[in-house]
Amino acid sequence: MNLKQLAEHLQLSPTTVSRALNGYPEVNEATRLRVEAAARAVGYSPNAWAKGLATGRAMAIGHVMPVSKSHEMVNPVFGDFITGASEAYLRAGYDMQLTLVDDEDEAMRYRNLRRRGLVDGIIVHAPLPADERIALLREIGLPFVVHGRASELPDDYAWIDMNNRRAFERATEHLLALGHRRIALVNGPERQDFALRRREGVLTAQAAQGIAADPALLSSGEMTERLGYTATREMRALPDPPTAIVAASMVVALGIWRALRDEGVTLGREVSVVAHDDDLGYLRNGGDVPVFTATRASVRDAGRRAAEMVLQMIRDPSCAPLQTLIEAELILGQSTGRAPS
Amino acid sequence: MNLKQLAEHLQLSPTTVSRALNGYPEVNEATRLRVEAAARAVGYSPNAWAKGLATGRAMAIGHVMPVSKSHEMVNPVFGDFITGASEAYLRAGYDMQLTLVDDEDEAMRYRNLRRRGLVDGIIVHAPLPADERIALLREIGLPFVVHGRASELPDDYAWIDMNNRRAFERATEHLLALGHRRIALVNGPERQDFALRRREGVLTAQAAQGIAADPALLSSGEMTERLGYTATREMRALPDPPTAIVAASMVVALGIWRALRDEGVTLGREVSVVAHDDDLGYLRNGGDVPVFTATRASVRDAGRRAAEMVLQMIRDPSCAPLQTLIEAELILGQSTGRAPS
DNA sequence: TCACCATATCAAAGCGCTTTGAAGAGGCGC
DNA sequence: GCGCCTCTTCAAAGCGCTTTGATATGGTGA
Numbered sequence: 001m002n003l004k005q006l007a008e009h010l011q012l013s014p015t016t017v018s019r020a021l022n023g024y025p026e027v028n029e030a031t032r033l034r035v036e037a038a039a040r041a042v043g044y045s046p047n048a049w050a051k052g053l054a055t056g057r058a059m060a061i062g063h064v065m066p067v068s069k070s071h072e073m074v075n076p077v078f079g080d081f082i083t084g085a086s087e088a089y090l091r092a093g094y095d096m097q098l099t100l101v102d103d104e105d106e107a108m109r110y111r112n113l114r115r116r117g118l119v120d121g122i123i124v125h126a127p128l129p130a131d132e133r134i135a136l137l138r139e140i141g142l143p144f145v146v147h148g149r150a151s152e153l154p155d156d157y158a159w160i161d162m163n164n165r166r167a168f169e170r171a172t173e174h175l176l177a178l179g180h181r182r183i184a185l186v187n188g189p190e191r192q193d194f195a196l197r198r199r200e201g202v203l204t205a206q207a208a209q210g211i212a213a214d215p216a217l218l219s220s221g222e223m224t225e226r227l228g229y230t231a232t233r234e235m236r237a238l239p240d241p242p243t244a245i246v247a248a249s250m251v252v253a254l255g256i257w258r259a260l261r262d263e264g265v266t267l268g269r270e271v272s273v274v275a276h277d278d279d280l281g282y283l284r285n286g287g288d289v290p291v292f293t294a295t296r297a298s299v300r301d302a303g304r305r306a307a308e309m310v311l312q313m314i315r316d317p318s319c320a321p322l323q324t325l326i327e328a329e330l331i332l333g334q335s336t337g338r339a340p341s
Numbered sequence: 342m343n344l345k346q347l348a349e350h351l352q353l354s355p356t357t358v359s360r361a362l363n364g365y366p367e368v369n370e371a372t373r374l375r376v377e378a379a380a381r382a383v384g385y386s387p388n389a390w391a392k393g394l395a396t397g398r399a400m401a402i403g404h405v406m407p408v409s410k411s412h413e414m415v416n417p418v419f420g421d422f423i424t425g426a427s428e429a430y431l432r433a434g435y436d437m438q439l440t441l442v443d444d445e446d447e448a449m450r451y452r453n454l455r456r457r458g459l460v461d462g463i464i465v466h467a468p469l470p471a472d473e474r475i476a477l478l479r480e481i482g483l484p485f486v487v488h489g490r491a492s493e494l495p496d497d498y499a500w501i502d503m504n505n506r507r508a509f510e511r512a513t514e515h516l517l518a519l520g521h522r523r524i525a526l527v528n529g530p531e532r533q534d535f536a537l538r539r540r541e542g543v544l545t546a547q548a549a550q551g552i553a554a555d556p557a558l559l560s561s562g563e564m565t566e567r568l569g570y571t572a573t574r575e576m577r578a579l580p581d582p583p584t585a586i587v588a589a590s591m592v593v594a595l596g597i598w599r600a601l602r603d604e605g606v607t608l609g610r611e612v613s614v615v616a617h618d619d620d621l622g623y624l625r626n627g628g629d630v631p632v633f634t635a636t637r638a639s640v641r642d643a644g645r646r647a648a649e650m651v652l653q654m655i656r657d658p659s660c661a662p663l664q665t666l667i668e669a670e671l672i673l674g675q676s677t678g679r680a681p682s
Numbered sequence: 683t684c685a686c687c688a689t690a691t692c693a694a695a696g697c698g699c700t701t702t703g704a705a706g707a708g709g710c711g712c
Numbered sequence: 713g714c715g716c717c718t719c720t721t722c723a724a725a726g727c728g729c730t731t732t733g734a735t736a737t738g739g740t741g742a
Contacts, residue, residue, distance in 0.1 A: 002728055013692045018730060028690060048457035049399070050728030052390035053697045060438075067424060076623045079420045083408060086441040095459065096439045097401075100427040116389035117698095118436065224623050225595075251623055254566075254595055258632075261602055282417045282565050282592050291599070343698055354722045359700060369720060391698030394727045458728095 001042050010038055021046070052117070060095040061085075061310055062119035064110065066126055067100045075126065076223075076251065077278050077299045081147065084303025085123065092311050094120075107136055114140045121310040123147060129193045143313040145306050145322070148194050158313060158321035160306045164194050167295040167328035168201030168246060171274040174293070174330060175244040176209050179339035180272060183211075184242035186231045186252050187220035195220060195248065198276075202246055223248050228255025236263060236271075243339050247275040250283045253292055253335075267291075272336040276328070290333035297328040342383050351379055362387070393458070401436040402426075402651055403460035405451065407467055408441045416467065417564075417592065418619050418640045422488065425644025426464065433652050435461075448477055455481045462651040464488060470534045484654040486647050486663070489535050499654060499662035501647045505535050508636040508669035509542030509587060512615040515634070515671060516585040517550050520680035521613060524552075525583035527572045527593050528561035536561060536589065539617075543587055558583050569596025577604060577612075584680050588616040591624045594633055594676075608632075613677040617669070631674035638669040 007014040012035070020027045020035035027035075038044075052058055063082060065075070082096065089096050097119050101109045110133065113119055121143040124133055130152040137144045138157065146159040168185075175183050185202045188195040199220075203213050216238055219231035228247060235242050236259065247253035253275035257267060265271050277285045277294035279301075285292050309322045348355040353376070361368045361376035368376075379385075393399050404423060406416070423437065430437050438460055442450045451474065454460055462484040465474055471493040478485045479498065487500040509526075516524050526543045529536040540561075544554050557579055560572035569588060576583050577600065588594035594616035598608060606612050618626045618635035620642075626633050650663045 003730095004728075014729080015693080015731080016691055019691095022730085026690070031690080043452065043456065045453050045456040047394070047728050048459045049390050049393035050697090051730080053388070053394050053699085054728075054730040056697075058390070063439075067427075076417060076420060076621070079417060082439065083441055086408075086439070090441070096441075098404075098423065098427070098437045098439045100424055100431070100437075111384065112386050115384065115386040118389045222623070224625060226625055226627070257599075280417070282563070284565060284567055286567070344700095345698075355699080356701080356723080357721055360721095363700085367720070372720080388698050391727090392700080394729085395698075395700040397727075 001044050003044075003046065006035075006039060006042065006044050009042070010035060056117070058118055058120045059093060060097045060119045061089060061307065062097045062099060062113050062122045064099045064101060064106070064113075064122060064124060066103050066106060076249075077280065078125070080278065080280050080298075080300040081125075081303035081306075084298075084300035084305075085307035086303075088304050088307035088311065094311065106133065110136055110140060110142075114142050120314050121145075123306055123310060127193050128191060129153075129196060131193070143310055143317065145310045145313070147302065147306055148192075149197075151193055151196065155323075156321060158309060158323060160302055160309060160324040160326070161194075162297045162302065162326045162328055164197035165201040165204070167276065167297070167330075168198040169205045170201075170328075170330050171246050171276075171293075171295050172202045172205035174336065175246070175272060175274060176205060176211075178244075178272065178336060179341075180244035181211060181339070182214075182217065182240060182242040182244070184217035184231075184235050184245045185219065186228055186245060186247050186256060187218070188223045188248040190220045198248060217242050220248075223252050225251050225255040225258070228252035228257075229259045230255075232256045232259035233262075236260075236265075243270070244272040244274070244336070247273060250275050250277050250280070250285060250292065250294070257335075267335045268337040270340055272339070274336060277331075285331075285333065290331060291335060293331065293333040293336040295328040295330050297326050302326060342385050344385075344387065347376075347380060347383065347385050350383070351376060397458070399459055399461045400434060401438045401460045402430060402648065403438045403440060403454050403463045405440045405442060405447070405454075405463060405465060407444050407447060417590075418621065419466070421619065421621050421639075421641040422466075422644035422647075425639075425641035425646075426648035427644075429645050429648035429652065435652065447474065451477055451481060451483075455483050461655050462486075464647055464651060468534050469532060470494075470537060472534070484651055484658060486651045486654070488643065488647055489533075490538075492534055492537065496664075497662060499650060499664060501643055501650060501665040501667070502535075503638045503643065503667045503669055505538035506542040506545070508617065508638070508671075509539040510546045511542075511669075511671050512587050512617075512634075512636050513543045513546035515677065516587070516613060516615060517546060517552075519585075519613065519677060520682075521585035522552060522680070523555075523558065523581060523583040523585070525558035525572075525576050525586045526560065527569055527586060527588050527597060528559065529564045529589040531561045539589060561589075564590045564593050566592050566596040566599070569593035569598075570600045571596075573597045573600035574603075577601075577606075584611070585613040585615075585677075588614060591616050591618050591621070591626060591633065591635070594635075598676075608676045609634075609678040611681055613680070615677060618672075626672075626674065631672060632676060634674040634677040635672055636669040637672050638667050643667060 003014050007017045017035050020032040124146040127146050127148045127150045131150040134157050149159050149161050187199055221227045245256055247256055260271055275292045275294045277296040279296055279298040285294055344355050348358045358376050361373040427437055465487045468487050468489045468491045472491040475498050490500050490502050528540055562568045586597055588597055601612055616633045616635045618637040620639040626635055
């Protein structure tokens, strides 16, 4: 059933029916009610393609996720992020369009998204420090919000980001306050911007106490359980092993824990661990006393807010780029304690 | 730049340009090359909305994910699944449309998806044993593939599923062969179909050896790390605790492991564990000798195949419902050993 | 009574593409 | 030179909606 048929059925013109359903003022209230009732009764919804063609609005937001052959891991955080985003879209009547692209043809895909008119806005995931997509998207002229930042670029685009540097600085400060002096970092992939910021945070806190960075205590890679495990094994085999480790994610922390366990070391006594906790649904680090001391920020919440930002920018295209910085909270758990003397 | 402008620029009619770009035979090869070159040069891609309206095809597949308030966890498997699916879509030129819905208005959303014409096919996630969506989608008349099955319904729809029952039966048989007699299951939520099948598999294997099910050894819930932990703590406190545990996922297995560590128990000696491993990117259970003995089946691969199935059904709507059963492999790791005597 | 205005409805154009049916351009045999 | 056929190209209609500008209707004040 299309608009024309519905109009005939109602003995009205398509114009009036369209206006009635879209809430225009120039239609009689009684007529509107009649139209709405009929639409509901016959189960009418407007054809999205026709509507998109006529209005030029897609009523959809694109999420573009780079998945290269070299780091083909799917971000475990992604599921939570889009769940949050979809809450916002649902409320606003927007759809969500997901595109996973190889790095190589990413530029082309963005251009296509625009030219084909499929989306009104874009959320950019996993930015690099000098991410080319930001210039590209600006040139393309589609509203976009970056989840994360590109540190090497001028700060004049819209983004939402957790304060990675500050969070990891605080985590390190906490360990320093407990007397630790050999503090390791098992970081995410350091071509990613967030990982660089985290590393900076750890180093800044140490430098403030006059502690020089030891490259042997800095590890990075895809944030898998295995990374945590192998990095910890290697570091603990050093002549002067770390007494504390900062972990880039809960999954990594689990690997660290496994390595320590293999060694017969107790978490929070011989070795302390602070993890970053994205508050994922399936890996909650909760309870009265969480297992891990952690810097926590909900990625789902970030998704919701990112979506709201992009919707806002679509509503008001002339507004300055929105920027949201989320502070992580530092929650104390069982995995940290005074440095062994 | 639209088709008309491109046609003018080429001194051709829109008809010819359209045909040239869409590979119709009735256009001169020289003309086609000229058109293609021009299209590339000016960066033309057809407007998706106009194309959709004209062809009636959306060139998009919808993934609908139920996210209720009661079990609001995002499936950690989802990310890998859609990564696999998007590989297939990319090749076929399809887009992916993601919808997360509350259980309540799910039916309405499916109907809308159809009426609005946004998608040509649907992938259904997380089916229940008597899932109403299957009848609904059939009535709606949109090609669909279920990831999983609805055991209580007639088996006449398209699905792709891992052989949950057989996998968990094999896992249990393995433990039985090692001499275990007290075998526990930490299962996923048993309103979900896959969880019921898994439980069946465990019970079948035990029954074949004349072992009756002990309700105290059957636990289920959202598949979190915490579930594994608490279930294990409780079971191990029983007068006659289990010597082996089958885990519904790697994340759950990590929780089980944590509980056993707390107890000072060594994995694979006092207590054996077999996990189901979805082969997720961030939780690889690999290496020469994996940590966990596991039933393994790649969920990413399932996503890719599900996508191919739905595309096939769109190509040939009259074909019988495709059904794909994936067998998990049983890989031996360090987490299983002979039952303590 | 008439002009005037606000209100409620409509006809028709247009969004950018595909596709049907028609027509122009050559090549061939007679 | 004519008719016929094949190979290319084209004009125009149509997909289902929104939106502009016009039209009918009834109420008001002069």
